[in-house]
Amino acid sequence: MEDISVITAVHHPLRRRIHDYLLLYGTCQVTTLARALDSQVGSISHHLRMLERAGIVERAEDPNGDRRTSWWRLARRGISWSADDFADSPADALLAREAQRQGIRMQIDKLQRWHRRHGDPAVAEYDGSNTETTAWATPDELRDLSARIISTLREWQESIDTDDGQARTPVFFFAHAFPTEP
Template sequence: MEDISVITAVHHPLRRRIYDYLLLYGTSQVTVVARALDSQVGSISHHLRMLERAGIVERVPEASGDRRTSWWKVARRGLTWSADDYADSPADALLAREAQRQGIRMQIERLQRWHRRRGDPAVAAYDASNTESTAWATPEELRDLSARVLRAVRGWQSSIDEDDGQERTPVFFFAHAFPTEP
């Protein structure tokens, strides 16, 4: 189970964008992240420190020893959790549910932005996938499904040779599995 501080740290809108940026672009200088996210350096630095406290990102020493700027990288890739993990603490459960709502809003907003950009020549070659299924499962089987999907995604990510000269664009994958009715 993730510590609630990790969940709440990464589900702040700007911190999530910082985390996603570092996931995609790797080790980056704080000023580069600020420029890419159209934010102030001071704000980015503050949010990086919040993510650092939660163990999500870490500082990287500048190779030349120049301490006037800071470099950052992702300390861990991905989180798997459920708001139900925090049922023993009403305060943590409330925070987890709000983080879950924030995460779902972010996922839906990304999907809506994709649909608005479909005519954009920069992404026209990409056809967004739509995968869904309905089945019967116990709570343990549902957790197993989540773990299997995460392993499949990580396996797919590690199979990509980013140095093969092909042009790529960032892609976002999300899945939700939950009890339903027909």
């Protein structure tokens, strides 16, 4: 189970963008992050320290050996959790539910931006996917489904050779599985 500090650290909007940038582009300088995310260096540094305390990012060596610049990288690739993990602590459960709401809003915002961009020539060759189904499952079967999806995504990510010279654009995948009714 994730610590609530990890969940709340990642689900701050700017910290989530920092996480996603480092996930896509790898180790980089604070000034690069600030420029890419249209934020102030001081703000980025503050949020990096928050992510560092939660064990999400870590300081990295400057590839040029210059100790005057601050370089950062991800310490881990992702987190997986449920608000139900925090049922024993009402305060943590409240924080987890709010982080969950923020995460869902971010996912929906990204999806809506994609739909607005769909005619954009820069992404015209990409077909966004929409996959959904309804089935019967026990709680253990639903946990198994989640573990299989995570495993498949990690295997797929690791199979991509980003040094093969092909042009790529960042893609976002999200899935939710939950009890429902017709």
